[in-house]
Amino acid sequence: MVVLVFGFAALSVFAFPYLPDRYDPSTPIDLTTEATFVTPLKLARINRSYPACVNAVRAAGFKVEADTIDSSRPGCGMAQGLHLKQSNFVYAGGGSIRLTCPVMASLVRWELHVVAPLARKHLGSEVARVVHFGTYSCRNVNGALTGRLSAHARAEAIDIAGFILADGREVSLLRDWDGGGDKAAFLRAVRDGSCDVFRTVLSPDYNERHRDHFHFERGRWGICR
Numbered sequence: 316m317v318v319l320v321f322g323f324a325a326l327s328v329f330a331f332p333y334l335p336d337r338y339d340p341s342t343p344i345d346l347t348t349e350a351t352f353v354t355p356l357k358l359a360r361i362n363r364s365y366p367a368c369v370n371a372v373r374a375a376g377f378k379v380e381a382d383t384i385d386s387s388r389p390g391c392g393m394a395q396g397l398h399l400k401q402s403n404f405v406y407a408g409g410g411s412i413r414l415t416c417p418v419m420a421s422l423v424r425w426e427l428h429v430v431a432p433l434a435r436k437h438l439g440s441e442v443a444r445v446v447h448f449g450t451y452s453c454r455n456v457n458g459a460l461t462g463r464l465s466a467h468a469r470a471e472a473i474d475i476a477g478f479i480l481a482d483g484r485e486v487s488l489l490r491d492w493d494g495g496g497d498k499a500a501f502l503r504a505v506r507d508g509s510c511d512v513f514r515t516v517l518s519p520d521y522n523e524r525h526r527d528h529f530h531f532e533r534g535r536w537g538i539c540r
């Protein structure tokens with residue numbers, strides 16, 4: 316054991332200076348690079364530190380402003396969050412993108428490592444717009460009158476309804492999920508890929524309420540359906 320610990324310490328001192336940053340747990344996360352086995356360690360750091368998280372989101376090219384949401388209802392609101400001003404896509408349909416910083420960091424990774432490459436692969440186009448149904452909403456899960464609060468009540472979730480491509484084509488969950496062909500293949504690949512970025516991913520396969528959108532949240536439990 317002692318040998319192991321000493322060995323690791325020696326490795327830290329002598330080997331880490333030569334490691335690329337994405338394999339070096341001591342350097343800040345770069346959200347633009349593909350995940351490696353040290354990514355969970357780096358993500359844990361930005362989940363704990365708002366300033367570190369904001370730096371990571373901005374370094375990835377997202378223009379964001381500090382944001383808070385007050386609510387009179389216990390459990391609702393957002394203490395330290397971000398308001399998205401500009402990213403690689405234009406978000407339309409569901410109002411402002413206001414999310415906690417760790418979820419915004421997930422959105423960075425989702426744009427860069429899930430949506431953009433899958434649109435190129437399956438549809439041969441860039442994505443221009445993302446149609447969404449909103450982020451923050453002080454309500455219960457499934458909009459029920461009773462029960463636990465939705466992750467939307469803490470600005471920790473986003474609902475995505477579809478995409479508008481740079482070449483003008485539209486991809487809609489409602490119309491294209493069961494349509495077969497390239498659009499359906501793209502949407503199903505996005506669902507699967509999103510599970511690497513958001514812990515909770517609900518698609519039209521989950522239930523009737525999600526027939527027209529993906530629900531993404533950081534979540535405590537891993538659900539990918």
Ligand SMILES: [Zn+2]
Pocket residue numbers: 467472473474529530531
């Ligand atoms: Zn939702």
